Amino acid sequence: MNKIRVGVLTSGGDCPGLNAVLRGVVLAAEKLGWEMIGFIDGFEGLLPPGRYMILDRHRTSGIMPLGGTIIGTTNRGHFVAKVGPGNRAVVATEVIEEARNVLERLEVSALIVIGGDGSMTTALQLQEAGINCIGVPKTIDNDLEATAMTFGFDSAVAAVADALDRLHTTATSHKRVMVLEVMGRHAGWIALHGGIAGGADAILIPEIPFDYEKLADFIRRREAAGSFGSLVVVAEGATAQDGQQVLHRSAVGEYRFGGIGEVVARELHARTGKETRCTVLGHLQRGGPPTTLDRILGTRFGVKAVQLANERLFGSMVSYQNYLVQHVPIFDAVNRLRLVQPTSQMVQTARDVEISFGD
16 A cells, blocks of 8 residues: 555544544645544444445545534543543553554554543553554543633533523413433533633533532522522532532443532422422533534634644644644643632632632
């Protein structure tokens, strides 16, 4: 084969902007005369016999406005290397060797991995095993310390703001408290940005433990001042000062974050007597077309990944800092979460427009 062949895969949870990255990768690679192949369903596509599709400008034409990823993704399987915050599981050596054999047989000289913290952990293991990898960070939670922003975050925030706009009218009409549960297991960025943009009255995030009675008193004071409807945004990982994070058991027996919204609604109803309803936004935050910001950021990330591969800066991850797309070592990026600082300017801005954090 004369052309340089590079692989790309999308791993972990889906989010708006993945297809923009793929399009950026393909167009930048074709400009260099490279051939791109997309591995199907994340790292699992690397297993024998190898599941992939050829990606070219025709295959990626028109995909930028589409949510999800045209090559599929998964957060399960043989390559799962992250078992929790701060915990790293090791991908089996035989699995890595099987992937290496597939890549060598297909004459793939480098692999662009688009994914979150867990996917970057797996990419780091592949890199350490001698498989050339370039990382592209992806998480709607926007909680990777090594990059100031990840694509998909802006789209998730837009979904939260839209939901709050809709909930505001029904909260006002019925004089209810409306609780909106959003994603954010360890970091409250979606709740914070979405809550401010959507005019929430209270925002509950993992970084600021809240007190139910203080939150209830805030709702009572609002009512006494003539505001009979209230909007409360709560991140799925938010925690009461005297409690633990709320988990629920899934159909397959796993314990997952979620359920705090119903608990908050129940407590507020019991303490204030006001009719309270809970809406769980869930995967609506992951679906649908990306915002213009995420389309642009995704494109820039894809182009930068190809540039890093061309410069043979393997073991690097694309990073967005100070409006520039740069890069950092994957080693410095994994297992380092960027959390909301309780004393940050953004939190203070929310407080200055009379948003309560329940503390």
